[in-house]
Amino acid sequence: MTARARFIYFLTPLILFLGLAVFLFSGLFSDPTKLESALVGRPVPAFELPDLYQPDRTHNESIVGGQPMLLNVWATWCPTCYAEHTFLNKLHDEENVYIIGLNYKDDSRAAAVRWLQELGDPYQINLFDFSGLLALDLGVYGAPETFVIDSNGVIVHRHVGDMNDRVWQEEVGPIYYSLFEQSGNASGGSAQ
Amino acid sequence: MIAEFGHYALALAFAFSLLLAVVPIVGTAKGHGGYMSLARPLTYGMFFFTLISYIALTVLFLKSDFSTVYVANNSSLALPWYYRITAVWSSHEGSFLMWMLVQAAWAAALALYSKRLPLTFAARVLAVMGMIGVGFYLFMLLTSNPFDRTIPLIPVDGRDMNPLLQDPGMIIHPPLLYFGYVGLSVAFAFAVAALMGGRLDSAWARWSRPWTIAAWIFLTLGIMVGSWWAYYELGWGGWWFWDPVENASFMPWLIATALIHSLAVTEKRGTFKAWTVLLAISGFSLSLLGTFLVRSGVLVSVHSFAADPTRGMFLLAFLGVVIVSSLLLFAIRASKVVSHTRYELFSREVLLLGNNIFLVTATVVVLIGTLLPLFHQQLGLGSISIGEPFFDMMFFWLVIPFAFLLGIGPLVRWRRDNIQPLLKPLFIGLLVTVALAVVLPMVFADSVSGMAVLGLILAIWIFVGTAHELKLRVAQRENKPQALIKLGRSHWGMVLGHVGFAVTIIGIALVQNYEVERTVRMAPGDTFTERNYTFEFKSMNERIGPNWVSDAALFEITRGERRVGSVVSEKRFYTIQRQMMTQTGLQVNPWRDLYVAMGEELGDGSWAVRIHIKPFVRWIWFGGVIMAVGGLLSMTDKRYRLRRKATPVKGVAL
Numbered sequence: 001m002t003a004r005a006r007f008i009y010f011l012t013p014l015i016l017f018l019g020l021a022v023f024l025f026s027g028l029f030s031d032p033t034k035l036e037s038a039l040v041g042r043p044v045p046a047f048e049l050p051d052l053y054q055p056d057r058t059h060n061e062s063i064v065g066g067q068p069m070l071l072n073v074w075a076t077w078c079p080t081c082y083a084e085h086t087f088l089n090k091l092h093d094e095e096n097v098y099i100i101g102l103n104y105k106d107d108s109r110a111a112a113v114r115w116l117q118e119l120g121d122p123y124q125i126n127l128f129d130f131s132g133l134l135a136l137d138l139g140v141y142g143a144p145e146t147f148v149i150d151s152n153g154v155i156v157h158r159h160v161g162d163m164n165d166r167v168w169q170e171e172v173g174p175i176y177y178s179l180f181e182q183s184g185n186a187s188g189g190s191a192q
Numbered sequence: 193m194i195a196e197f198g199h200y201a202l203a204l205a206f207a208f209s210l211l212l213a214v215v216p217i218v219g220t221a222k223g224h225g226g227y228m229s230l231a232r233p234l235t236y237g238m239f240f241f242t243l244i245s246y247i248a249l250t251v252l253f254l255k256s257d258f259s260t261v262y263v264a265n266n267s268s269l270a271l272p273w274y275y276r277i278t279a280v281w282s283s284h285e286g287s288f289l290m291w292m293l294v295q296a297a298w299a300a301a302l303a304l305y306s307k308r309l310p311l312t313f314a315a316r317v318l319a320v321m322g323m324i325g326v327g328f329y330l331f332m333l334l335t336s337n338p339f340d341r342t343i344p345l346i347p348v349d350g351r352d353m354n355p356l357l358q359d360p361g362m363i364i365h366p367p368l369l370y371f372g373y374v375g376l377s378v379a380f381a382f383a384v385a386a387l388m389g390g391r392l393d394s395a396w397a398r399w400s401r402p403w404t405i406a407a408w409i410f411l412t413l414g415i416m417v418g419s420w421w422a423y424y425e426l427g428w429g430g431w432w433f434w435d436p437v438e439n440a441s442f443m444p445w446l447i448a449t450a451l452i453h454s455l456a457v458t459e460k461r462g463t464f465k466a467w468t469v470l471l472a473i474s475g476f477s478l479s480l481l482g483t484f485l486v487r488s489g490v491l492v493s494v495h496s497f498a499a500d501p502t503r504g505m506f507l508l509a510f511l512g513v514v515i516v517s518s519l520l521l522f523a524i525r526a527s528k529v530v531s532h533t534r535y536e537l538f539s540r541e542v543l544l545l546g547n548n549i550f551l552v553t554a555t556v557v558v559l560i561g562t563l564l565p566l567f568h569q570q571l572g573l574g575s576i577s578i579g580e581p582f583f584d585m586m587f588f589w590l591v592i593p594f595a596f597l598l599g600i601g602p603l604v605r606w607r608r609d610n611i612q613p614l615l616k617p618l619f620i621g622l623l624v625t626v627a628l629a630v631v632l633p634m635v636f637a638d639s640v641s642g643m644a645v646l647g648l649i650l651a652i653w654i655f656v657g658t659a660h661e662l663k664l665r666v667a668q669r670e671n672k673p674q675a676l677i678k679l680g681r682s683h684w685g686m687v688l689g690h691v692g693f694a695v696t697i698i699g700i701a702l703v704q705n706y707e708v709e710r711t712v713r714m715a716p717g718d719t720f721t722e723r724n725y726t727f728e729f730k731s732m733n734e735r736i737g738p739n740w741v742s743d744a745a746l747f748e749i750t751r752g753e754r755r756v757g758s759v760v761s762e763k764r765f766y767t768i769q770r771q772m773m774t775q776t777g778l779q780v781n782p783w784r785d786l787y788v789a790m791g792e793e794l795g796d797g798s799w800a801v802r803i804h805i806k807p808f809v810r811w812i813w814f815g816g817v818i819m820a821v822g823g824l825l826s827m828t829d830k831r832y833r834l835r836r837k838a839t840p841v842k843g844v845a846l
Contacts, residue, residue: 003527010527013470014519017477023563024484024508076792108711108800111792 052126065153198248212322285338316385361421369414375407380476416816440482599657647701685826696815
């Protein structure tokens with residue numbers, strides 16, 4: 001090998017690193033909590049899940065749609081969900097927001113029920129996803145997560161992390177209310 | 193006042209590091225001995241002022257000075273004094289200060305023990321440590337100053353230390369890991385200094401080897417303690433989660449392991465030089481990359497500190513400067529180094545190359561698994577998460593050939609060997625291995641699991657190979673026990689390193705395949721029996737600690753008629769941070785852990801109780817301890833202690 005060829009050959013590690021650095025650099029400017037769900041713009045996947053309170057009653061995908069709503073993924077093992085819960089109650093009580101609760105891989109049904117009894121239940125429908133099947137289809141990264149769904153049952157937006165006043169005012173609330181303005185002919189375009 | 197004092201000391205340490213980075217290098221360029229010998233005092237100055245700064249922060253914690261933001265956020269009046277000392281490194285700013293202290297301590301140790309090195313080389317090594325210091329001190333002063341004040345709004349009480357970290361395991365885990373991470377900067381400094389001088393010889397490898405092994409020991413112990421902590425503190429019963437932060441410590445360990453083997457080749461045979469240098473650079477680069485990943489918030493992890501783009505930018509820029517300049521230097525200088533040593537296909541060199549290839553592949557696997565979610569997102573493919581199944585499968589396929597090579601490697605001679613005489617003992621060894629691996633579970637366990645047998649085969653194969661190697665070593669000697677003792681510490685270091693690895697494999701294989709995990713509903717008075725162990729929930733008591741209250745459940749464990757012991761399992765509520773933590777109840781012996789963790793209270797006085805029986809789980813960590821002891825023996829070997837003058841030495845085959 002000539003000296004020049006050797007030099008170029010020995011440059012390989014540097015080139016590999018530079019490639020990696022480009023990704024790391026762009027990673028800095030994207031918020032990891034803002035995960036794009038591959039499902040934004042698509043209908044909620046089909047599912048068949050038991051009710052949280054009544055194990056023998058099941059729900060399927062027909063419960064979504066009809067009006068704009070939120071789908072909130074939560075669990076009792078998740079401390080952030082605890083923090084978020086008060087705000088969800090407020091959304092339900094004061095702004096009359098329709099929220100479906102998806103209890104995700106919880107320790108036990110009893111624990112989840114007890115939690116809702118103690119902290120209040122902001123959910124219109126409570127799904128119990130013990131094995132995490134629906135959450136898997138939705139690409140859930142962790143709890144809590146909230147999906148905004150339009151009246152056609154199409155996922156319009158996904159928020160990872162807790163819902164609070166700021167997030168609602170600045171991010172999720174406007175999207176949710178814009179769905180009412182499109183009244184009826186809501187197209188499931190991706191909203192940013 | 194103390195805060196300003198600490199801040200000023202930190203600034204002085206920065207000034208020292210700046211001088212250290214420049215003056216000795218000017219000295220080497222001009223051939224000025226005086227400038228070069230300034231490297232040592234400058235290093236001591238850097239260490240001294242970092243220590244002052246660190247002590248200042250500790251005093252602020254002990255005095256509960258909530259006029260300091262960092263103290264107010266990470267301590268409280270109720271926090272016991274020993275946790276106030278450890279709270280210093282419980283969050284970002286303070287843990288960086290500790291990092292700096294460790295970095296300066298390594299540099300000072302180098303200065304102290306480098307008297308035998310040629311002046312030019314020592315000056316370069318210390319200057320490189322200074323350059324690394326410049327970057328870190330700047331980072332602290334510009335983006336992460338732990339001495340910022342809350343004035344004028346001084347809180348009455350602090351927000352308390354993160355409850356997860358209020359634990360003895362957490363007291364030693366971060367310092368151990370930092371010693372490991374930063375220790376790799378020493379190997380890095382040696383490599384870069386050698387590249388600067390353009391001389392990559394076996395002397396360089398011999399100087400840098402004990403330091404590299406020291407860093408490796410700290411990494412090994414740090415990872416073990418971290419795993420042990422996660423096991424009993426998180427209450428999930430897992431001992432490794434492939435979490436990005438764990439991976440960030442595992443990658444440097446894998447590279448450091450490859451590096452100590454490759455250094456052995458460079459030291460003894462004068463070959464693999466460029467490769468060894470590249471490993472030394474990669475090891476420290478991965479430490480930095482890990483820091484970047486954890487601190488910048490690029491990846492979401494249970495360990496993550498608050499994300500701050502400025503910090504991320506700075507760290508990435510620093511990472512870029514360090515890696516680009518060192519790799520460029522590598523390309524320029526290492527491409528000129530040509531090895532003249534020859535070796536044939538069946539030789540220890542080639543087997544060690546195999547070892548390196550597997551370890552590097554494993555590192556790449558971990559790196560990909562850690563970063564892929566990030567790439568995926570950047571490429572617009574949506575977000576994904578890579579979890580245990582990916583890593584488990586990849587490591588399963590990597591460890592089989594790796595362990596196989598490990599069993600043979602030490603038996604083969606340098607340069608070239610004849611495979612013929614080895615075939616018969618290897619074949620017998622394999623038969624013994626397989627027989628033992630199948631019979632042992634048949635005798636001691638209720639069922640035989642294929643995966644457990646495979647794990648045992650790998651481990652026993654390593655034992656058999658190691659034992660055969662020792663036997664060969666003393667075969668020609670009259671007095672065999674004495675010959676064994678005389679083998680030398682570095683040889684025994686290798687033996688223990690390998691045995692420790694096998695012990696860890698046994699632990700992993702058996703706990704993964706024979707553990708039992710049950711979640712049961714129990715109220716005081718209830719009993720639950722599994723594998724002959726009866727757990728009786730005796731009583732529930734309230735306990736009150738300095739900054740927590742807890743429900744403490746007492747369990748009596750019996751096996752048949754015999755009483756095994758009692759455990760207390762707690763559900764603690766930390767009142768200031770309003771967090772629930774589990775304190776696992778453990779009853780342990782070398783063969784199994786009985787693990788009781790409290791879940792949720794279910795009303796009517798009953799609780800969800802997690803009961804695990806984990807056979808051989810201790811072996812995972814015990815193996816790590818054996819490896820670390822092996823490392824300690826190796827680095828204290830005669831030839832690193834006695835060698836006076838730095839003369840390039842021809843490789844001495846063992």
